[in-house]
Amino acid sequence: MNSRIVKTVWGLLLISLCIVGAKAANAAYTLEKNPNDSSATAQNLDPYFSSDISYLVETDLSGTIANWSASVYGFSGDNTYDYYSFSVGTAGSSLHLGNAVSFDIDFAEVAGLDTVLTLYDTDGTRLLAYNDDSGADCAGDLESDTFNSFFRYTFNTAGTYYIRVGQYLQSGSLYGGPLVADATYHLHVGTTNPTPIPGAVWLLGSGLVGLVGIRRKMKA
Numbered sequence: 001m002n003s004r005i006v007k008t009v010w011g012l013l014l015i016s017l018c019i020v021g022a023k024a025a026n027a028a029y030t031l032e033k034n035p036n037d038s039s040a041t042a043q044n045l046d047p048y049f050s051s052d053i054s055y056l057v058e059t060d061l062s063g064t065i066a067n068w069s070a071s072v073y074g075f076s077g078d079n080t081y082d083y084y085s086f087s088v089g090t091a092g093s094s095l096h097l098g099n100a101v102s103f104d105i106d107f108a109e110v111a112g113l114d115t116v117l118t119l120y121d122t123d124g125t126r127l128l129a130y131n132d133d134s135g136a137d138c139a140g141d142l143e144s145d146t147f148n149s150f151f152r153y154t155f156n157t158a159g160t161y162y163i164r165v166g167q168y169l170q171s172g173s174l175y176g177g178p179l180v181a182d183a184t185y186h187l188h189v190g191t192t193n194p195t196p197i198p199g200a201v202w203l204l205g206s207g208l209v210g211l212v213g214i215r216r217k218m219k220a
Contacts, residue, residue: 096191
């Protein structure tokens with residue numbers, strides 16, 4: 001391989017590593033962005049998944065820490081639900097099919113908010129799972145007994161899904177009502193999936209394949 005091709009390969013490698021490093025350093029937390037009061041206006045969490053480990057993000061009730069997660073700092077009190085979307089098993093998505101994903105609320109109970117989490121299918125309406133009270137304390141709850149929500153779900157079909165944050169109301173529906181308490185919450189979406197291969201690495205691979213083809217043509 002001549003020096004020009006070698007330099008090109010190293011250039012692609014360095015660019016890819018920079019992109020990968022920038023993605024890994026991306027903050028795991030994002031702020032809630034309004035409007036996000038329906039599946040049609042759901043705030044997308046895909047850009048915020050990170051391999052930066054947070055010890056507040058559990059994947060089960062025994063406290064196993066996620067190695068890939070996204071978190072949002074949410075504000076309640078606007079008398080609406082909060083919707084967030086995320087992709088599973090699609091090109092470039094951070095979550096893998098066949099692996100359990102946890103949905104965890106922290107720091108809501110200490111501010112007086114009793115959350116209800118509801119997971120919806122790719123159509124944004126069909127119920128897949130929900131949880132009012134997790135029934136066990138997790139690392140981020142800070143109290144021995146809380147009303148914070150937590151559950152796990154394993155996805156077997158690729159697509160974009162929706163998680164809704166609501167509030168338990170004495171006269172509300174089984175799946176909670178709109179957020180009316182003037183409080184805040186942390187929502188975590190986490191998994192112990194192997195870290196997915198970033199798009200930059202796929203770009204590097206395709207570039208190397210192209211260079212191999214060029215080299216073969218030069219030999220011919």
